[in-house]
Amino acid sequence: MDGRASAPAAGTVLNALASGKGSAFAIDAETVxxxxxDDSGTVVGEVEGAPDADTTLVERCVELAVAEYADSEALDRLGVDDADAAGGRVRTESEVPMAAGLKSSSAAANATVLAALDALGVADSVPREDACRLGVRAARDAGVTITGAFDDASASMLGGVTVTDNTSDELLAREEVSWDVVVWTPPETAYSADADVERCKRxxxxxxxxxxxxxxxxxADAMTVNGFAFCAALGFSADPMVxxxxxxxxxxxxGTGPSFVAVGDRDALEAVExxxxxxxxxxxxxxxxxxGGRTR
Incomplete structure (x- = not known):
C-alpha cells in the first residue's frame, strides 16, 4: 500500500500572526x-538530505490520514484490526528550503497527507480542503505552527492565492493568479514557532x-503593506523591499522570514533579480x- 504526491511552496500576502487572517499564493517549487x-504500528519519517530533521509533522500526517480514512477494506489489506495498529514509512524530498518563510512545512504536510490518502486508495474521493485541514491539524499537534497556517496550507493545497481566517480554518477567498516571482533567501533561518506573537499583534x-x-x-498592494509592517514587527530590515x-x-x-518574495511582470522583475x-x-x-497538491 504505497502512495506518492506533491505540493508546492507558497509566498505571503498577509501574515496571520497579527489578526488571525492570512493570505498566501502557491509558487512553483515542490515537496514530494x-x-x-504496513502493520508495524509505528510511522517512521525521513527527509531526503537531512538525516537529523524533525519528522514529527509528516509522521503525524500519516497517522491522522489512516485514523480518519482507513476503511475496513484498507485495514484488511494491511492485516490489522484497527487504525492504531497500522504503521509505515514516509519519505519527503523538497526543492523548498526549510525555515525560510516559504511554507516548507505546509508543503510537506500536504504532500504527505495526499500520499497517505493515495496509499489508502481514497485520494480522489477526499475533498482537497478536507485533506488540507488534516495537515493543519497535524501541524498543530506537532507544534510547528502558531496560527495553524491554514492560509499557507490552503494556498499550497489548492493553488492560486487564498485568503483565510485561521481562527476558524475558513476559506474566505481563492483566485487563480499568473505572476512571475523572484525569491531572495538569506543564509540565516527563522522558525515561525519562534516568532514574537505579542509584538505582531500590535x-x-x-x-x-x-x-x-x-x-x-x-x-500585490496587500503584500507590500504586509511586508513593511512585519519587517518592523519581526525586526527585519526592509531594505530588500525598498x-x-x-x-x-x-x-x-x-512568512516570518527570512525570505522575501516579489511578484509582477517578468521583464520588470529582472531589475529586482x-x-x-x-x-x-x-x-x-x-x-x-x-x-496545488496532486498525487503522482
Missing amino acids: AEVSL IAPIAELVADLALDGRY SALPDAAGVSLS HRWNELEGTTWTTTTRND
Missing part, C-alpha cells in the same frame, strides 16, 4: 512525499487593512502555481 503503509489594525485589500483582489520597488508589483517578507543577486544568499525565479 512517498508513503508506504500591528493588528494594519493586518486588517491588508486583509481588506486582499479580499478586494488587490493582492530595492525591489517600484519594479515589483508587490513585494513582502514571506539583478539587485537581489548582489545580496548575500540565494536569489531565484519561479512562477505562481494554480493546480
Whole structure:
C-alpha cells in the first residue's frame, strides 16, 4: 500500500500572526512525499538530505490520514484490526528550503497527507480542503505552527492565492493568479514557532487593512503593506523591499522570514533579480502555481 504526491511552496500576502487572517499564493517549487503503509504500528519519517530533521509533522500526517480514512477494506489489506495498529514509512524530498518563510512545512504536510490518502486508495474521493485541514491539524499537534497556517496550507493545497481566517480554518477567498516571482533567501533561518506573537499583534489594525485589500483582489498592494509592517514587527530590515520597488508589483517578507518574495511582470522583475543577486544568499525565479497538491 504505497502512495506518492506533491505540493508546492507558497509566498505571503498577509501574515496571520497579527489578526488571525492570512493570505498566501502557491509558487512553483515542490515537496514530494512517498508513503508506504504496513502493520508495524509505528510511522517512521525521513527527509531526503537531512538525516537529523524533525519528522514529527509528516509522521503525524500519516497517522491522522489512516485514523480518519482507513476503511475496513484498507485495514484488511494491511492485516490489522484497527487504525492504531497500522504503521509505515514516509519519505519527503523538497526543492523548498526549510525555515525560510516559504511554507516548507505546509508543503510537506500536504504532500504527505495526499500520499497517505493515495496509499489508502481514497485520494480522489477526499475533498482537497478536507485533506488540507488534516495537515493543519497535524501541524498543530506537532507544534510547528502558531496560527495553524491554514492560509499557507490552503494556498499550497489548492493553488492560486487564498485568503483565510485561521481562527476558524475558513476559506474566505481563492483566485487563480499568473505572476512571475523572484525569491531572495538569506543564509540565516527563522522558525515561525519562534516568532514574537505579542509584538505582531500590535500591528493588528494594519493586518486588517491588508486583509481588506486582499479580499478586494488587490493582492500585490496587500503584500507590500504586509511586508513593511512585519519587517518592523519581526525586526527585519526592509531594505530588500525598498530595492525591489517600484519594479515589483508587490513585494513582502514571506512568512516570518527570512525570505522575501516579489511578484509582477517578468521583464520588470529582472531589475529586482539583478539587485537581489548582489545580496548575500540565494536569489531565484519561479512562477505562481494554480493546480496545488496532486498525487503522482
